[in-house]
Amino acid sequence: MIISSSKPFNEILEMLMDKDAVYIIGCSVCAAKQHVGGEPEVAEMSSLLSDAGVNVIGGVVAKAACSVRSCEYLMELAPNIKDATAVLVMACGSGTSNIARFVDVDVYPANNTESLGAMTGDKVIHHLCAMCGQCTIADFGGICPTAQCPKELLNGPCGGSMDGKCEVDPEKDCAWELIYERLERIGRLDLLDEVRDAKDRLVK
Ligand code: SF4
Ligand code: SF4
Numbered sequence: 001m002i003i004s005s006s007k008p009f010n011e012i013l014e015m016l017m018d019k020d021a022v023y024i025i026g027c028s029v030c031a032a033k034q035h036v037g038g039e040p041e042v043a044e045m046s047s048l049l050s051d052a053g054v055n056v057i058g059g060v061v062a063k064a065a066c067s068v069r070s071c072e073y074l075m076e077l078a079p080n081i082k083d084a085t086a087v088l089v090m091a092c093g094s095g096t097s098n099i100a101r102f103v104d105v106d107v108y109p110a111n112n113t114e115s116l117g118a119m120t121g122d123k124v125i126h127h128l129c130a131m132c133g134q135c136t137i138a139d140f141g142g143i144c145p146t147a148q149c150p151k152e153l154l155n156g157p158c159g160g161s162m163d164g165k166c167e168v169d170p171e172k173d174c175a176w177e178l179i180y181e182r183l184e185r186i187g188r189l190d191l192l193d194e195v196r197d198a199k200d201r202l203v204k
Pocket of ligand 1: 128129130131132133134135136137144145146147
């Protein structure tokens with residue numbers, strides 16, 4: 001799941017203030033699940049913008065903003081989008097970028113895209129994968145140090161953690177403590193014997 005959060009409303013308003021006709025597109029997948037782009041949020045955004053004096057000419061929730069495949073599909077989904085002078089997309093950056101391929105007006109993001117994560121119940125889990133293109137997560141018991149250790153260390157901890165928390169971001173658990181505990185639990189501490197080369201992020 002792509003993890004996104006809503007931009008502050010004032011920031012969105014500032015982007016759209018001088019636009020004549022704004023169309024809003026949400027996304028029924030990740031954004032809807034996180035309550036930043038489903039039906040209720042599109043309706044609320046439409047009403048807030050209208051109350052603030054922005055001319056909103058319509059709103060719709062795409063099945064998946066990142067999977068809209070053609071201009072024809074978009075026009076069928078949102079016929080009066082043809083009259084829009086700006087489109088506000090309540091999805092992730094990928095969905096916003098994809099929608100921009102099909103409309104020849106300004107396209108604005110309502111959300112900030114943060115990471116590749118997950119959701120359990122209503123709990124959002126950030127930074128589970130950094131999309132490095134060379135997945136070696138099995139070497140670490142399923143906990144990715146490239147995504148979860150700010151120093152992206154592949155061969156053990158930096159030694160700076162305090163009480164299990166990361167020295168770079170004390171809000172977060174030290175990824176390497178989690179990796180060690182996990183490997184111990186599943187009886188795979190032997191995986192730590194191997195020295196791992198740094199990843200070349202340019203190689204895909
Ligand atoms: S190694 Fe980590 S960052 Fe790379 S693809 Fe696997 S989970 Fe994602
Ligand atoms: S404290 Fe842990 S998670 Fe933080 S940078 Fe060091 S090894 Fe990585």
